[in-house]
Amino acid sequence: MDNKIAVARCHEIQLAIRDKEVPRFETIPEIGMAVQLALHLRGLPLVEYEKLKLIASTMLGVPRLAVDRIIILLAEIEFVRLQKEGRRIKAVLPLIPYFDDLYEGIGEYFSIEANPDEFEVLTLEIVDRLAGAPYNVDALAGKLGAERKAFDSSVEIGTKGNFLISRRARSKTVLLNPSYYSENADVFIDHVAKCGANGIKRTMELIQKSQGWPLSLIERTGEIGGTKVSQDDVQLLKKLAQEGAIKPPKISTSHAGDALFMFTPTPGFVNVNPLRREVYERSLAIVSAVRQGQLLPNKFRIRSPGAVLYTLKRDLQLSPTSDYAEQYRNLVDYRIAQLVQLSNGYWQLKIIDTPENREALDIALRLVQGDNPPDTTLLDREAHQAMTGSQEYIESLVSARQMRERETVVLSDEKKFEYEQILLEGM
Numbered sequence: 441m442d443n444k445i446a447v448a449r450c451h452e453i454q455l456a457i458r459d460k461e462v463p464r465f466e467t468i469p470e471i472g473m474a475v476q477l478a479l480h481l482r483g484l485p486l487v488e489y490e491k492l493k494l495i496a497s498t499m500l501g502v503p504r505l506a507v508d509r510i511i512i513l514l515a516e517i518e519f520v521r522l523q524k525e526g527r528r529i530k531a532v533l534p535l536i537p538y539f540d541d542l543y544e545g546i547g548e549y550f551s552i553e554a555n556p557d558e559f560e561v562l563t564l565e566i567v568d569r570l571a572g573a574p575y576n577v578d579a580l581a582g583k584l585g586a587e588r589k590a591f592d593s594s595v596e597i598g599t600k601g602n603f604l605i606s607r608r609a610r611s612k613t614v615l616l617n618p619s620y621y622s623e624n625a626d627v628f629i630d631h632v633a634k635c636g637a638n639g640i641k642r643t644m645e646l647i648q649k650s651q652g653w654p655l656s657l658i659e660r661t662g663e664i665g666g667t668k669v670s671q672d673d674v675q676l677l678k679k680l681a682q683e684g685a686i687k688p689p690k691i692s693t694s695h696a697g698d699a700l701f702m703f704t705p706t707p708g709f710v711n712v713n714p715l716r717r718e719v720y721e722r723s724l725a726i727v728s729a730v731r732q733g734q735l736l737p738n739k740f741r742i743r744s745p746g747a748v749l750y751t752l753k754r755d756l757q758l759s760p761t762s763d764y765a766e767q768y769r770n771l772v773d774y775r776i777a778q779l780v781q782l783s784n785g786y787w788q789l790k791i792i793d794t795p796e797n798r799e800a801l802d803i804a805l806r807l808v809q810g811d812n813p814p815d816t817t818l819l820d821r822e823a824h825q826a827m828t829g830s831q832e833y834i835e836s837l838v839s840a841r842q843m844r845e846r847e848t849v850v851l852s853d854e855k856k857f858e859y860e861q862i863l864l865e866g867m
Contacts, residue, residue: 443548444544447475449564449571450467450469451471452472452617453468454472456603457603458501460602460849461848463850464560464597466556467550467554467560468556468560470510471554473501473502473506473510476500479536480823480827481519481534482536482542483536484827486533487531487533491831492507493507495827499822511529511532514536517546519546521533521535562590563594563597566615567603569583570615570616570620571617572637572644573632573638573644574615574637575637576613577612577615593851601849602618603617604618609632610633612633631672631676631679639672640673643669643676644705646664646667646669648704651727652701652728653702654731655678655681655701655702656699688700689770691766691767692766693736693766693767694766696732696736699732701724701728718796720803725776726771727745727807729767729771730808733748738767746805749804749808750805752789756791757791759788760787760788764787768789777789777797778792
């Protein structure tokens with residue numbers, strides 16, 4: 441597994457277990473907490489260390505006793521610079537890179553220093569496979585070639601730790617990754633039990649490369665971005681659209697009727713705060729509007745969606761035209777843009793200049809380029825802002841967060857005995 445992917449999976453698992461202690465894990469929570477802390481330090485000025493420790497332990501799920509170890513890890517990979525008095529850390533200067541560079545930096549540490557054991561590696565492989573599609577449990581065990589007792593133990597910890605979901609459908613047990621498939625999970629589970637995982641995996645990969653592809657075009661051509669898909673998978677997309685699992689945006693125009701635009705499930709989307717959800721939904725609306733002009737145009741076809749989005753990011757407006765008022769109407773409804781009618785009857789699209797709309801444009805461009813921004817919806821804005829806030833502000837936030845008790849996730853007695861036997865036999 442690619443080191444960047446392994447680091448992302450550690451973060452997903454840590455976000456799920458958060459206030460649970462898993463005795464079988466050591467590397468996974470350490471790397472997951474490093475990503476979590478790095479995301480929230482990124483872009484900040486010098487931060488007082490005592491403030492950082494308080495916020496990390498009360499708002500970010502990093503145990504207070506672990507903060508020192510995690511911040512030293514980030515210092516080792518030069519993501520932060522420490523100010524000390526003797527051996528005591530007084531302040532932290534963040535030097536965190538953006539986007540994939542963050543995962544590459546922690547990925548290097550993971551590959552050289554982390555040394556996860558076989559059980560943790562197996563858990564990461566299971567979670568990674570399930571990020572692509574839900575799987576029949578027996579098929580996944582066979583595909584990974586893992587010792588079945590160790591596989592079952594990892595699945596048990598995953599379900600108890602909330603980073604895996606196990607469901608029965610059509611007399612089969614199906615596993616899924618709730619970071620990607622928790623919304624209307626039954627739709628995916630039933631499809632896997634009926635048709636297997638390969639169709640879902642391939643279809644989601646095609647949508648990933650062609651985010652915002654119109655469902656009507658997929659139905660008519662049997663293709664996504666020029667690649668054929670089966671009728672079973674077209675039916676899956678229709679059911680997902682109907683059930684609202686992916687919540688496709690809809691654009692209504694007089695020349696093309698109602699069009700739904702398909703997107704992949706978004707990591708962690710169910711659990712994000714409303715502001716983050718709104719920013720992401722704005723980005724989907726932007727992509728859908730541009731795809732409408734590319735694939736379901738009126739008079740003038742958009743030849744390069746990436747170029748249009750780049751222009752919008754740079755200029756916050758498009759050249760006037762007589763053609764696109766209906767196409768961009770949703771952007772007005774989402775308070776992303778204004779449609780200004782000029783004296784010659786043409787319309788001009790002008791983006792409302794706010795930080796949220798600029799961020800939505802950035803996300804939209806990355807989606808059209810085939811990238812899923814890994815940390816778009818995972819940032820706790822209050823925790824991020826609190827790092828440099830006043831003591832009164834921090835205390836008000838901290839007091840508003842209920843104290844959590846850490847729960848220990850352990851194997852059942854039978855599984856624990858079986859796993860101990862595996863370890864003894866391997867010695």
